[in-house]
Amino acid sequence: MKRTLALLDQSRAALETCGYCPKLCRAACPVSEAEPRDSLTPWGKMSLAWFAARGDVEPDRDLAATAWACTGCFSCREHCDHRNEVAHTLGAARAEFRALGLAPAASEAVIAGFEAQRHATAEALAALAREPGVQATADTALLVGCGYATRHPAQARSAIAVTTRLFGAVRLVDGCCGLPLLLAGDRAGFAQSLSRLSEQVRGAPRFVVLDPGCALVLAEHGAKTLVELAATRLDAFHRVPRLAEYPAVRWQDPCKLGRGLGIYDAPRQLLSRALGRAPEELARIRGEALCSGGGGLLPQTMPEVAARIAERRLDEHRQVGGGLLVTGCASSLESLQNRGVEVADLVSILDEASRPTDG
Ligand code: SF4
Numbered sequence: 355m356k357r358t359l360a361l362l363d364q365s366r367a368a369l370e371t372c373g374y375c376p377k378l379c380r381a382a383c384p385v386s387e388a389e390p391r392d393s394l395t396p397w398g399k400m401s402l403a404w405f406a407a408r409g410d411v412e413p414d415r416d417l418a419a420t421a422w423a424c425t426g427c428f429s430c431r432e433h434c435d436h437r438n439e440v441a442h443t444l445g446a447a448r449a450e451f452r453a454l455g456l457a458p459a460a461s462e463a464v465i466a467g468f469e470a471q472r473h474a475t476a477e478a479l480a481a482l483a484r485e486p487g488v489q490a491t492a493d494t495a496l497l498v499g500c501g502y503a504t505r506h507p508a509q510a511r512s513a514i515a516v517t518t519r520l521f522g523a524v525r526l527v528d529g530c531c532g533l534p535l536l537l538a539g540d541r542a543g544f545a546q547s548l549s550r551l552s553e554q555v556r557g558a559p560r561f562v563v564l565d566p567g568c569a570l571v572l573a574e575h576g577a578k579t580l581v582e583l584a585a586t587r588l589d590a591f592h593r594v595p596r597l598a599e600y601p602a603v604r605w606q607d608p609c610k611l612g613r614g615l616g617i618y619d620a621p622r623q624l625l626s627r628a629l630g631r632a633p634e635e636l637a638r639i640r641g642e643a644l645c646s647g648g649g650g651l652l653p654q655t656m657p658e659v660a661a662r663i664a665e666r667r668l669d670e671h672r673q674v675g676g677g678l679l680v681t682g683c684a685s686s687l688e689s690l691q692n693r694g695v696e697v698a699d700l701v702s703i704l705d706e707a708s709r710p711t712d713g
């Protein structure tokens with residue numbers, strides 16, 4: 355008797371829709387663009403998951419690895435007449451393949467290192483708690499996210515400064531939404547982490563989140579991105595004269611903020627305040643924006659492909675004239691920086707643009 359996977363019942367419509375599709379979103383996927391293989395197109399990844407779920411093929415490590423060949427960029431959904439949720443379905447496939455012992459080693463290492471990462475985040479947050487405006491009893495809860503707290507502390511400090519200028523004192527949320535565990539196929543660990551974090555923010559009058567990846571996971575728990583909240587207070591931001599030194603200042607839409615949360619105008623409005631004019635644009639923007647390769651654990655599981663995706667985004671920036679490239683999520687920042695292009699996070703610019711002026 356064929357062994358079927360629970361995935362078949364949970365995601366049957368999505369799997370069948372892709373399986374019978376003439377690959378209409380083929381060109382939309384950053385992974386199969388960077389590594390041209392049919393099995394890495396959205397159609398290929400979904401079809402292989404479907405065959406395995408139906409019991410038509412016995413999954414092995416190579417087949418399972420295709421479920422991890424996804425940054426979760428939602429680009430295929432934008433090019434799909436059915437708005438098929440490929441990233442979510444491949445996420446469910448990861449959990450099933452992991453239960454069969456077929457997860458990639460690099461993904462398992464994320465789970466094994468999760469507690470150590472949590473510990474590092476708690477230590478980083480303890481240091482950030484000494485920043486002006488942080489009070490343990492404040493009404494406004496601020497989650498900077500593990501990526502910013504541990505790897506981009508300057509940007510985390512800027513988030514604290516901007517949020518306190520806009521809304522008064524903040525308390526820092528010490529927890530992880532569990533997204534790394536979800537992406538690694540550990541659904542139980544993810545649920546536990548999310549539950550612990552949601553307890554911390556239950557009833558908070560305002561729950562501000564810096565990283566759009568965390569905000570997407572926490573949308574049902576009242577999370578709002580700092581960017582969208584800041585855009586409701588545009589008058590709090592002034593021009594930053596030093597930005598005039600760049601030949602261009604270009605916004606790059608992070609996938610989770612743009613296609614994920616539908617926030618396209620807010621960062622452009624805020625950058626316009628800081629520049630005194632509209633920012634320059636990349637060739638592909640908003641729903642059509644190219645991924646920067648930092649999501650979905652791709653930098654861990656397929657680092658060379660992730661690097662090629664980042665280079666493609668940077669090439670696009672160079673081709674339209676270069677200058678300062680501004681992004682707004684920890685994964686994008688990590689993917690794009692240190693590759694010969696000056697990259698800034700929007701929150702650093704907002705910090706400068708909201709500092710009190712002498713006059
Ligand atoms: S996501 Fe949509 S367009 Fe892409 S393969 Fe699946 S059904 Fe076809």
Ligand code: SF4
Pocket residue numbers: 382383384385386395396399423424425426427428429430431440441
């Ligand atoms: S969500 Fe992005 S990376 Fe994943 S299959 Fe779709 S286009 Fe490819």
